[in-house]
Amino acid sequence: MANQFGDRVRQLREQQKLLLRQVAPMLEIDTPLLSKIERGERTAKKEQVSKFAEILKVSKDELLTLWLADQVYDVIQGEDMADEALKSVSKKIKKGK
Amino acid sequence: MANQFGDRVRQLREQQKLLLRQVAPMLEIDTPLLSKIERGERTAKKEQVSKFAEILKVSKDELLTLWLADQVYDVIQGEDMADEALKSVSKKIKKGK
DNA sequence: GTTATATTTGTCAATAGTTGACAAGTCAGT
């Protein structure tokens, strides 16, 4: 399973010596849920990503990129055609469509 | 919205002069639902993709690629960080992880 | 080894989203 987002959040939280029970209330969720998000057992909601960025004092873009990558990975994981599908999407977004 | 899958299905169905009401029962769904899938108002379930391939006599891989691309596109559409996220996933799957 | 604190696990109700069916609608050709 993909959990770049959770891994990075945990890294940042520990670097800043913050506890789950300190951070969770800032996100308006409880401690066990935050634990699950960091370990990738649950995924954060998109709206929560910017909250994480504020709390951990890191750019919203960085965390959002990781979060999106996790979501995409979940869709294509294990698929033989994954790479081709990704290429096709890349092309599509570059055309501004 | 992304609908490469539905567009291709419709193209194939019309080429083969098949009607919605002929194809739908083969998929064990009703005609209106098939119509919605082709127009991208609904998405086909993953299990249905191979059925489509059989019915329309095209490779499962082709349709699956389109279907996956649609799913991925739905996740990253409109996101500034879309391209970066895609790149990161590409890298990850190439590493065989 | 007991206590205190941090994190994890398991489970659950409430909510939200998806699926497929049906009835009724439009549209084109005749």
Place this chain on the structure above:
DNA sequence: ACTGACTTGTCAACTATTGACAAATATAAC
């Protein structure tokens, strides 16, 4: 206007997601 092909709107049944809580398991200090 009648017919055949497709589309639209709506709905109940089903499935997934969310967040809370209680309980379990570390981890650390004494």
